[in-house]
Every structure is written in C-alpha cells, then in structure tokens.
Amino acid sequence: MLLVLAILSASTAIAMAGTMFRLEIGLPIAAGTDTKVKSVKNAVLVVRPVVCEDMASVQITGTAEGMVNGARQSVTVKLIHVTPDVYAVQRQWPEGHWVLHLAGTCSSPKASASTIVPLAGTGFIRDKTQVLREPATRAQIEASLKDLVRSQS
Amino acid sequence: MHVSGQLARYCDGQAAPEEVRRIEAHLTSCERCRRERDDIRFAAGLVRQLAVVTAPVSVWHAIDAQIDAPRRGSEQPRGWTLAPALAFAWVLAIVAAGAAAYWFANPTVDQPWQVATLKPATGPSTGRLAEGAWVETDTTTRARITVGSIGIVDVEPETRVRLGTISANEYRIALARGTIRAQIAAPPRLFVVDTPASTVVDLGCAYTVNVDADGRGDLHVTEGWAALEWKGRESLVPAGASAPIRPGVGPGTPSFDDASAGLRAALATFDFADGGSNALTTVLGEARVRDTLTLWHLLSRAATSDRERVYDRIAGLASPPESISRAKALQLDRETLTRLREELAWKW
Numbered sequence: 039m040l041l042v043l044a045i046l047s048a049s050t051a052i053a054m055a056g057t058m059f060r061l062e063i064g065l066p067i068a069a070g071t072d073t074k075v076k077s078v079k080n081a082v083l084v085v086r087p088v089v090c091e092d093m094a095s096v097q098i099t100g101t102a103e104g105m106v107n108g109a110r111q112s113v114t115v116k117l118i119h120v121t122p123d124v125y126a127v128q129r130q131w132p133e134g135h136w137v138l139h140l141a142g143t144c145s146s147p148k149a150s151a152s153t154i155v156p157l158a159g160t161g162f163i164r165d166k167t168q169v170l171r172e173p174a175t176r177a178q179i180e181a182s183l184k185d186l187v188r189s190q191s
Numbered sequence: 192m193h194v195s196g197q198l199a200r201y202c203d204g205q206a207a208p209e210e211v212r213r214i215e216a217h218l219t220s221c222e223r224c225r226r227e228r229d230d231i232r233f234a235a236g237l238v239r240q241l242a243v244v245t246a247p248v249s250v251w252h253a254i255d256a257q258i259d260a261p262r263r264g265s266e267q268p269r270g271w272t273l274a275p276a277l278a279f280a281w282v283l284a285i286v287a288a289g290a291a292a293y294w295f296a297n298p299t300v301d302q303p304w305q306v307a308t309l310k311p312a313t314g315p316s317t318g319r320l321a322e323g324a325w326v327e328t329d330t331t332t333r334a335r336i337t338v339g340s341i342g343i344v345d346v347e348p349e350t351r352v353r354l355g356t357i358s359a360n361e362y363r364i365a366l367a368r369g370t371i372r373a374q375i376a377a378p379p380r381l382f383v384v385d386t387p388a389s390t391v392v393d394l395g396c397a398y399t400v401n402v403d404a405d406g407r408g409d410l411h412v413t414e415g416w417a418a419l420e421w422k423g424r425e426s427l428v429p430a431g432a433s434a435p436i437r438p439g440v441g442p443g444t445p446s447f448d449d450a451s452a453g454l455r456a457a458l459a460t461f462d463f464a465d466g467g468s469n470a471l472t473t474v475l476g477e478a479r480v481r482d483t484l485t486l487w488h489l490l491s492r493a494a495t496s497d498r499e500r501v502y503d504r505i506a507g508l509a510s511p512p513e514s515i516s517r518a519k520a521l522q523l524d525r526e527t528l529t530r531l532r533e534e535l536a537w538k539w
Contacts, residue, residue, distance in 0.1 A: 064537040067429040071379060071394045071416045079376070079414075086537075 059149035081126040090144035106134035342375035370401040406438035
C-alpha cells in the first residue's frame, strides 16, 4: 500500500512539474527571430518564467557563483530584457569555474522558483542544470559548484 | 585636433573655403575623421533615396486660401498658428531642399558601398563602389565590405561578389562564388545575400556562406539566426547549425553541427537523392532532442503519409506544450508551426 502511495505521489509530482511556476533556460537562439527580439551580443543563455498568470509581476535575480584560482567569488548578475518575457545573461565574471544561480518569484499564483546552471566555455551545461520549484539552498549551489570544479579540473 | 564638429557642415558644402582646406588637410592624416566623414556621406545617401512627394492640389488651395484670407483678430499670435496645410508645405519644401543639397554636394553617394581590399603585395586600400560593381579576390587577396552602419562582410580569397542595391529597408549583395563571412547587427531581413540557388536572409546574426562554381554551397551560422529562401522553400538556421545549398533544389534541411554522421548522411539522401521514407526513418532514429530543429523542417518536407511519425518523434523527444495542437501542426498551420519551433528552441 505504501509503495502504491509513493508511486502515486511521485507520478502526481511529475505531472504537476510541468504546470508549476519555474524558470526555463535556453540557448540565446531561443529568444527567437522576431523583429521585436533585442539583439544581445555574447549572451551565455536566455531565461524565461513559465506558468505564471501575472507575467508582469515576475521578478528574476541572479548571481554567478564561482571559484577563481582557488578563491570563492560571488558576482551579482545583470539580466537584459530581450522580449517582455525573456531575459539574456551576458558573461560578466572573470575566468574560472562558475555556476549561475537564478531566482524568480510570481505573484499569481504566489510562487518561487530557481535554477542552478553550471557554465562551460561560452555556454552552459544543460545536462547538469537544476530546475527547482523553490528557492535554491546555499548547500545546493555549493554542491553544484563543487561538482563543476571537480569535472573541469 | 579632430574635426568631427565641422564635418556635417563640410559634407553639406556649407563650410567656408579656408575651413574646407583645414578640414581636408586634417582628413588626409586622420583615419577616425575620414570614417566619420564617410558615415555622414553614407547617411546622406540614404536620405537622398527618400522620395520627394509632390503636395496634393488641395494643400496648395489651402495655402492660397490662407494667404487671401483677411488677417484675423490681433489677439491671435503670429508664427505658431500656421494652418496645418501650410506647415506641411513648409516641411515638404525643407525636405526637398535638403535632398537637393545632398544631391549636388555629394557625388560620392552614387558609390555607396565602402570596400577595403588587402593585397599582400601592395597592402591595404579602401575605396567606394557603386551598385552593380564587382568585388573579386584572387588567391591571396581579401576584402571587407562595410554594410552601412549595420555590419561587415569579409570576402575570402577566390571569391566574387556583386554589390547590389542599398535602400532604407534593404542592403543586398550577390555571391557568385567563393566564401563570405557576415556579421550583422540589425533588425531581421535588412541584409540579404543572393547565391545562385538560395537567398540568405539575415535575421540578426553572424554566418559564413560559400558557393562553388556550380552553385553548390553551405550556410553555417555562428550567432543568431539566418534564413535560406528559394522559390517558397525556407530553411531557418540557428547558431551552431548549417544547411546545404544545391542548384536546382535550393536550401537543404538544416542540422546542428554536432548531429550524428548517420543523421547528416541520411538527411543529404532525403534532400537531394530522393531518399524518401527510408532516409527519413534513419533520420528519425538518429535524432536527439536538439535535432528537433531538423525534424521541425521535415514536418513540411516529408510526404504527407510520413508527417505523423515525424511529429510523433518530435513529441517523443521534446514534449511540446499541450497548447500546441498536433492536428494543426499536421495540417502545417503556419502559426502552430511557428509556435512549435519557438518552443522547441528552448530545448536545444
């Protein structure tokens, strides 16, 4: 019985996942080809909120969390509007190992979401990107950075 | 000391003789000011292409009536209460006078293309060329074409490019053979390159396009998007992807450069060797999430009987949102296909 409940619960969570507020990450080309898309040179990625009834209320902030020559660094990231619902992130941190932490809030329904994106070269590592339906914890960010440093060393 | 502040007056032919001598002496030794002068002349060339519209007869009637009418009460201030028609006529007159001034003062606007050539034997040289002129490089020569203020086109050795029209909404060149590299920062569709079997339309990007003597070639995009168009067939190519160009066929189906060799070979067979369903089966089998770029194009290129399995493979790989109608996608509804592509792009 417990097993059935667990399976049902997991299935429901998976089904719900696509209908909950979250931040979606894409290559810069995901911003599209429309004439209204603002061109942003050297963007690392673009991000958009999904499943929020009041898109105008969405707030997204970001920090780049990194290791540079063995020292821990944190850089507040500036996001650039490329369309009303899509933001671009340009590289704005020095050479080193970096993960990008983006956090967003939606007012209706009231929800928070975040994403932790390991960066590599001029882009990001999609397979290791974590899309979270809640604010990321400090431990999650540090673990992602540690994993990145290990894989790039 | 630079002469930026005097260049507009100089280009307008309004500078005094002594000032002209001083500016021209400075220009001979200052690359920066020469570039500014060229920019001003280029902009003037664009202004010159604005049509001078003749005012409708009704406007002149209104002006006549205004002149003949008895002066109104003295409480009405003069100057800022011109009838709209009269103000309109003044604007027309000013535009016409400005266009005429540029026409006579700037003979070089008949040569709107700025081209720099680098020959190892003689070093760099720059000049202006007219619409219709050819830029041709040999085995050791390179050239750079300045596309107004929106970008540059680097012309590789052994390349032949014809400079086309420039207008307010289009810069057009033609690549007869060889290789060019374009970097454009402008709204989509402003810069266009004709090749013998496709037209490359810039959608805000950087790309390389090459064509051989038979008209065979490739488009490789390194930033943003570009479109290949030919007789109603269109390939949309994003950064990191390429699409072939073949004479008699036009643009092939784009694929990402990291797609499997099997997928690329089957795609070439599908596009150019009547590969049909068999080749399509291989493409579908080899496709990853990222290859939905290729599958999206195949939706409208595969036989009607194959369309469902193409869509279902896309759905299996990338789970499009439920708001995108499968039925409409299979009917090739344009709006639905556009939405589908935009959603798929977030998975690439």
